[in-house]
Amino acid sequence: MKRVIVGLSGGVDSSVAAYLLKKQGYDVIGLFMKNWHDDSVTISNECPWLDDSNDAMLVAEKLGIPFQTVDLSKQYKERIVDYMFNEYEKGRTPNPDVLCNREIKFDVFLKIALELGADYVATGHYCRKGIIENSGKVTYQLLAGVDNNKDQSYFLCQLSQEQLSKALFPIGELTKPEVRDIANDIGLVTADKKDSQGLCFIGKVRLPEFLQQQLKPKEGLIVEIPNDLKIFNQKQPKFTSEIDKLKFLSRKVNYKIDDGKVVGKHQGAHFFTKGQRKGLAVGGTPEPLFVIDTDVEENVIYTGQGKEHPGLLKKALFVGNDELHWIREDLVLDVDVTMQVEARIRYRQPLQKATLHKIDSGLYVEFEACQSAITEGQFVAWYKNDELLGSGVIS
Known part of the structure; x- marks a missing residue:
């Protein structure tokens, strides 16, 4: 026994x-x-x-x-x-x-x-x-x-x-x-x-x-970023390499306060996360406000109206080598090799078609469709059929 x-x-x-x-x-x-x-x-x-x-x-x-x-x-x-x-x-x-x-x-x-x-x-x-x-x-x-x-x-x-x-x-x-x-x-x-x-x-x-109870409250500004901010309408540049394209698709937009308008105050940017809708306590907008980014250094929360706000949507993410994990060690990708998978960036999310791209410093996950609220610190996991092959912390 x-x-x-x-x-x-x-x-x-x-x-x-x-x-x-x-x-x-x-x-x-x-x-x-x-x-x-x-x-x-x-x-x-x-x-x-x-x-x-x-x-x-x-x-x-x-x-x-x-x-x-x-x-x-x-x-x-x-x-x-x-x-x-x-x-x-x-x-x-x-x-x-x-x-x-x-x-x-x-x-x-x-x-x-x-x-x-x-x-x-x-x-x-x-x-x-x-x-x-x-x-x-x-x-x-x-x-x-x-x-x-x-x-x-x-x-x-x-x-x-x-x-x-x-x-x-x-x-x-x-x-x-x-x-x-x-x-x-x-x-x-x-x-x-x-x-x-x-x-x-x-x-x-x-x-x-x-x-x-552990992180001290600290009053800061809530800024609403308009949907038509110039950076969202940037034409996709001509890329000289696949890596340049992936860098562009996974890039982080650095917002500034004067990119939008101040619509309220909060008690600490570190209490909020991308995609969050509840807890902002700002009303009066035609569509609900969602957190599109937080800046804990400057203690500012950037928000946008509606689930389809371009600040929420992205097609690729990056995982650094030190936070990359393969359950199937026999399937680990070599540099410059790609793999077709299905991936999810949160529990209960339906699996999404994606391609893994291995580079020297880590791994890009490029999705077929835009993903909402790809969040640093969360885990991306990739599957083939119903088998989970590996995962990593979104950087």
Whole structure:
């Protein structure tokens, strides 16, 4: 019997994952990760992790599996929370869920599991693992979940071959309704529990409030940039090389205050992100205002009217070598080589046709269609069919 340690989160997905593994004959242990108890940052009056840990314990009892709680709050603060604040201060928008999987679940947690004699760790992610064997060499694949509505492969886009080799995703072949049906059939307390919202493992937290407790408010200007600003109507120059074209398509427009008009004030540019519409508190425009850029140095937010504002749309992005990651190490591109893929720049975005271009310093992702709100600090992930091949931080 192979031993599997399941990250029981107190939700329905990980509960059913544990049940399925037990049914398949594995020696299953449930482990609840406690990732936050810093009273200096109040997240909500409720105490979600206590409720979740109780639910996880009840599930383990029901399934007849051993259960314990591990406190990973120190590592979580160092690797996720501090990183997040650092990124926001730089004017980038990190994705804590992707980081949490790479740094906590499949690193810190995985090491604890291996020390407890586990062969694998399992989570309730909606994704699948494939295995390719070629002349004695094993390659692991990260495949999308069968449920298109719930596919969570994007959140695991930073996993390595080593991490995937130890991972199991028992519910990847199921849809969410099927998972709930199983939980109801066997009488699990989590069967009808709502999916958790908020930060990975911290619980019911809204990011702006969380950030405001660490990053100091600082009043600045909100500037509206007109759609017909000269730079948007620039004719595409004649390019001498493919790289020049990609540089042009992925370039960052540097706005100045006198490019537009001041329409309001804000309490800190680092609280805002590209594409954001809520929280600006500026009314009276024919179309809603969206954030098209933030300048944390000058503490200015640049906005534009409507979803189709040219300041939101771009056809290419760049990932530097130091933030480039391939799950399929055997498919790493050499310099000057291209690859046709489908890519997404955020969770739940439908996959978009794109071409990867490898250059000396990194990788360009060129999309067939314009993308809205390509945001520095977020992850781009690329796929072939339903396999996630690699990812990178948008620079």
